[in-house]
Amino acid sequence: MTLRSVCVYCASSLGADPRFAEAARTVGTTLARRGIRLVYGGGRVGLMGMVADAALAAGGEVVGVIPAFLQAREVHHTGVTELLVVESMHARKAAMADRADAFIALPGGFGTFEEFFEVITWTQLDLQRKPVGLLNVAGFYDGLLAFIDHARAARLVREEHRAIVSSADRIDELLAALEGWAPNPTPKWRGELS
Structure with a gap:
């Protein structure tokens, strides 16, 4: 899959670890240098502002x-x-998704988590066929990835739906995973309704 446009979800604050800001700058610069359009939440503050500023500075x-x-x-x-x-948070998420070929979550809080899980759900329900990834900066998402795997082990998340989520600690590796991702249109309720 060729990525022309990537939606990045991240915090509107900087967080406690300077590696978060460094990662935001690296993501913005990398996307710009690869000719990939950045789609994001439009803010000038926090990690959101940093990823946008870096992409703009790199042309x-x-x-x-x-x-x-x-x-x-x-x-x-x-x-x-x-x-x-746009008029609402719902309209914001829909507009961002419409303009993106893939989604990446950098470190963030509740808003980032909510956006990330919503696009996973949209892919799971075959409302879209777009890859989703976590940039696991400094192990920020280790606990979340473990929880997702816990849900899979509990048979509440199917293996093929777990495969929707890619993760890496470097942006180049994550972009490669997203580019190599292929949809698996397995029905959400396969064999459970009849």
């Missing part, structure tokens, strides 16, 4: 999508290639 195209209520609080990035102002 990349950056599309920000922000709800009007956040734009009104003056947290939007004014230097992006394109800024889409």
Whole structure:
């Protein structure tokens, strides 16, 4: 799969570990140098702002999508290639997904987690056929990956649905995994309804 556009989910704060900011800059720069458009939440603050600034500084195209209520609080990035102002968080997520070939979650909080799990669910339900990845910076997502595997062992997540989620601690490795991903359109309820 050729990636032309990647949606990046991440924190609107910097977090406690300076490796998070370093990773955000590396992701933005890497996407731009590969000619991959960055789609993100449109903010100028935290890791969101850093990934956008790095992509722009490296000559990349950056599309920000922000709800009007956040734009009104003056947290939007004014230097992006394109800024889409939408009415709600739901519209934001849909617009970001429409413009992306794949999704990457950097370290973040509840918003990042929610966005990440929603796109996994959309792929699981065959509403889209797009890969999803975690950039596991400094082991940030070790616990989450272990929990996902726990759900798989408990037979609440199917093996083929676990395969939707790629992870790596380096952006080059993660992009390679996303590019090599192929959808497995296994019905969510295969054999359970009849």
